[in-house]
Amino acid sequence: MTSYERRGALQIAQELCCLVEQDILPSLSVSADVVWQGLADLVERCGPINKTLLARREDLQLRLDSWHKDHRGAFDPDVYMRFLCDIGYLVPEGADFSIATTNLDAEVSILAGPQLVVPVDNARYALNAANARWGSLFDALYGSDVIAGKVASGGYDSDRGAQVIAWATDFLDQYIPLAEASHGDVLEYIVDETAEPAALTVALKGGTSDRLRYPEGFRARCQDGGRLTLLFCHHGLHLELVIDRSHPVGAENLSGVCDVILESALTAIMDCEDSVAAVDAEDKVRVYQNWLGLMKGDLTADVQKGGKTIERRLNRDRLYQGVCGEDLRLPGRSLMLVRNVGHLMTTDAVLDEKGNEIPEGILDALITSLCALHDRGANSRTGSIYIVKPKMHGPEEAAFTNDLFDQVEDILNLPRHTIKVGVMDEERHTTVNLKECIRAVKDRIFFINTGFLDRTGDEIHSVMEAGPMVRKNAMKGEAWIDAYERWNVDIGLSVGMQGRAQIGKGMWAMPDEMAQMMASKGDHLLAGASCAWVPSPTAATLHATHYHTHDVAALQKQLIRRPRAALQDLLTLPIMSETTVSDAEIAEELANNCQGILGYVVRWIDQGVGCSKVPDIDHRGLMEDRATLRISSQHIANWLHHDICTGPQVEKTLRRMALVVDQQNKTDPLYQPMGPDFTGVAFQAARDLIFKGRDQPNGYTEPLLHARRREAKAQQI
Numbered sequence: 001m002t003s004y005e006r007r008g009a010l011q012i013a014q015e016l017c018c019l020v021e022q023d024i025l026p027s028l029s030v031s032a033d034v035v036w037q038g039l040a041d042l043v044e045r046c047g048p049i050n051k052t053l054l055a056r057r058e059d060l061q062l063r064l065d066s067w068h069k070d071h072r073g074a075f076d077p078d079v080y081m082r083f084l085c086d087i088g089y090l091v092p093e094g095a096d097f098s099i100a101t102t103n104l105d106a107e108v109s110i111l112a113g114p115q116l117v118v119p120v121d122n123a124r125y126a127l128n129a130a131n132a133r134w135g136s137l138f139d140a141l142y143g144s145d146v147i148a149g150k151v152a153s154g155g156y157d158s159d160r161g162a163q164v165i166a167w168a169t170d171f172l173d174q175y176i177p178l179a180e181a182s183h184g185d186v187l188e189y190i191v192d193e194t195a196e197p198a199a200l201t202v203a204l205k206g207g208t209s210d211r212l213r214y215p216e217g218f219r220a221r222c223q224d225g226g227r228l229t230l231l232f233c234h235h236g237l238h239l240e241l242v243i244d245r246s247h248p249v250g251a252e253n254l255s256g257v258c259d260v261i262l263e264s265a266l267t268a269i270m271d272c273e274d275s276v277a278a279v280d281a282e283d284k285v286r287v288y289q290n291w292l293g294l295m296k297g298d299l300t301a302d303v304q305k306g307g308k309t310i311e312r313r314l315n316r317d318r319l320y321q322g323v324c325g326e327d328l329r330l331p332g333r334s335l336m337l338v339r340n341v342g343h344l345m346t347t348d349a350v351l352d353e354k355g356n357e358i359p360e361g362i363l364d365a366l367i368t369s370l371c372a373l374h375d376r377g378a379n380s381r382t383g384s385i386y387i388v389k390p391k392m393h394g395p396e397e398a399a400f401t402n403d404l405f406d407q408v409e410d411i412l413n414l415p416r417h418t419i420k421v422g423v424m425d426e427e428r429h430t431t432v433n434l435k436e437c438i439r440a441v442k443d444r445i446f447f448i449n450t451g452f453l454d455r456t457g458d459e460i461h462s463v464m465e466a467g468p469m470v471r472k473n474a475m476k477g478e479a480w481i482d483a484y485e486r487w488n489v490d491i492g493l494s495v496g497m498q499g500r501a502q503i504g505k506g507m508w509a510m511p512d513e514m515a516q517m518m519a520s521k522g523d524h525l526l527a528g529a530s531c532a533w534v535p536s537p538t539a540a541t542l543h544a545t546h547y548h549t550h551d552v553a554a555l556q557k558q559l560i561r562r563p564r565a566a567l568q569d570l571l572t573l574p575i576m577s578e579t580t581v582s583d584a585e586i587a588e589e590l591a592n593n594c595q596g597i598l599g600y601v602v603r604w605i606d607q608g609v610g611c612s613k614v615p616d617i618d619h620r621g622l623m624e625d626r627a628t629l630r631i632s633s634q635h636i637a638n639w640l641h642h643d644i645c646t647g648p649q650v651e652k653t654l655r656r657m658a659l660v661v662d663q664q665n666k667t668d669p670l671y672q673p674m675g676p677d678f679t680g681v682a683f684q685a686a687r688d689l690i691f692k693g694r695d696q697p698n699g700y701t702e703p704l705l706h707a708r709r710r711e712a713k714a715q716q717i
């Protein structure tokens with residue numbers, strides 16, 4: 001049972017009171033009264049608007065449902081568009097404008113690079129993410145499938161190491177080329193200190209020498225005992241060549257190079273949303289505590305490796321001597337952004353005057369901003385606070401977020417637009433009105449990002465009544481999704497985001513398939529993105545190579561000239577054509593979706609793990625979070641609704657796949673099997689998500705997950 005303390009009109013959960021009054025406020029010039037009175041005012045002013053906006057979502061969905069039901073099999077895009085305008089789903093587009101955000105850090109304005117996302121409730125991972133600004137290319141290659149074959153368990157495999165060095169040499173030859181030779185022929189890298197600026201020359205096999213083709217790419221060096229680090233810059237991203245002949249890898253490499261370190265995750269999203277399971281005051285405080293530690297710079301986590309425990313902490317800035325002899329300091333950490341929750345849920349961490357839970361998004365806005373007051377330039381060098389706002393539906397909701405942030409700034413006495421907003425373009429109502437959504441936050445926007453996973457779940461739910469959806473994996477080939485990705489970039493460029501804010505693309509959801517990622521994620525840049533999401537530090541380092549291959553600024557300059565993607569394509573429905581799916585395909589689709597749902601939900605409900613790697617039917621580990629759950633559950637709900645499958649068939653598949661998931665988790669000592677009786681809360685949650693899926697607000701999974709997790713927690717006491 002949560003205990004509360006009264007603060008003015010509000011009841012605050014004891015753990016939140018402690019966090020705010022004992023951990024956050026001391027050393028800030030904000031009093032507890034200001035915070036609690038400010039929160040009460042926010043709840044009073046914004047709470048009712050929040051409620052009205054949710055009612056509007058529901059009303060629009062009912063209208064969509066009824067229209068699609070009436071027009072099944074007789075879809076006319078022009079009539080559809082007129083209908084969407086009539087109900088206010090499609091709003092008129094206003095005059096052209098440009099975003100006017102100021103004080104943005106270079107990482108989100110002018111630079112292009114990977115964006116890492118991490119569940120912030122996991123301190124070990126969150127620290128790793130913040131430190132993933134710099135990553136070892138050698139480690140990323142050696143440990144992943146980019147180099148074919150398996151990583152041997154018994155120590156360093158020098159054959160594999162040689163392949164890593166060859167790959168990295170080729171990379172250097174392309175992006176930091178020597179005038180004539182290959183980096184593979186270098187015997188020694190020599191900094192000529194007598195030159196002004198200091199110049200790099202290389203001694204080559206065969207007794208000749210060479211220099212850089214583009215000498216201006218060489219920026220600095222750092223000599224630390226026998227270790228020389230050379231710093232280069234290409235496409236705005238830095239990379240280090242580390243030369244150390246006493247290192248086992250350097251000793252085997254002719255040039256002594258023991259690693260290439262790439263500037264990798266320029267930005268990291270500390271996620272309070274879809275990758276965490278935070279259902280009550282206790283959980284919310286854990287999430288806020290870690291964000292506070294990141295902002296204060298004192299977060300630590302014990303990490304056990306090879307029988308030893310090390311304390312992981314945030315990296316310091318990196319120091320070098322510039323080519324003109326000056327001191328050069330580069331950030332050691334990713335620029336940290338925080339993803340708040342959306343407008344849907346309420347939290348029991350604070351109760352209002354009438355004893356009702358308050359909107360969770362309102363609490364997140366205030367508390368995550370309050371924590372960020374501890375950032376004294378170590379994170380944002382421009383004094384900004386970066387909040388990513390997910391799951392907004394249309395311009396009214398974007399305007400509401402803007403007002404909410406205005407009010408938080410007033411409470412915390414911050415200059416207007418200190419709090420920046422990243423808009424997740426992941427709901428259909430936002431996509432179709434993206435330009436107007438951006439206008440609503442034009443003075444504080446720092447990114448738009450195609451959250452294609454939520455967007456796919458929302459597509460299914462929005463047009464649920466139109467007919468049975470194509471298979472889940474076929475969604476990627478549908479007209480709407482291609483138009484959505486292009487439309488997002490087109491609108492972003494049309495409002496002047498290039499060189500001023502991020503245009504981002506979605507998550508690589510196969511954390512172990514790095515070779516495949518290397519082959520395809522460069523396409524995000526070709527599509528005009530200045531950042532794209534990766535699930536791990538390794539993926540960040542590998543994806544960073546794409547930003548050397550492609551010059552995003554130049555690509556965006558070309559793309560700005562193309563015609564905008566067509567709204568009609570965006571509104572093409574992803575329903576199955578007359579050709580029906582075979583029984584075998586239905587069985588396969590259900591098995592795959594049920595396994596993903598169960599594998600994710602069982603850890604969410606029983607262990608409070610918000611993001612998991614779950615093997616799919618082909619044993620590929622897929623990143624599952626609440627957005628992928630939304631897709632799978634809505635997909636089955638849709639097929640059930642349109643009689644592509646039957647209830648008993650789904651029940652049977654769920655039970656069969658629960659046993660598979662039990663088997664997959666058998667080595668986890670904390671795991672509670674779902675079979676053979678299938679009566680546990682987790683299994684029931686998975687069932688609910690499917691069988692009650694059609695009735696869930698916009699197909700979201702949060703209401704059912706939260707209720708069931710609370711039930712499981714109560715049983716675990």
Ligand SMILES: CC(=O)SCCNC(=O)CCNC(=O)[C@H](O)C(C)(C)COP(=O)(O)OP(=O)(O)OC[C@H]1O[C@@H](n2cnc3c(N)ncnc32)[C@H](O)[C@@H]1OP(=O)(O)O
Pocket residue numbers: 116117118119124125126128129271274275303451453454507511534535536537611612613622623624625627628
């Ligand atoms: C639709 C959306 O909203 S997408 C956004 C939400 N999704 C995410 O945030 C994805 C975040 N990624 C993750 O949570 C994880 O990578 C998972 C669950 C997909 C896989 O996790 P695991 O199976 O534990 O990963 P794996 O065993 O391969 O690697 C673990 C190591 O990688 C690190 N790691 C993995 N993911 C991350 C990450 N996102 N950030 C930082 N470090 C990470 C861990 O710290 C750990 O290293 P350590 O032992 O030195 O601490």
Ligand SMILES: O=CC(=O)O
Pocket residue numbers: 274424426450451452453454455506507627
């Ligand atoms: O938040 C990201 C998504 O794809 O959804």
Ligand SMILES: [Mg+2]
Pocket residue numbers: 274390424426451453454455627
């Ligand atoms: Mg999302």
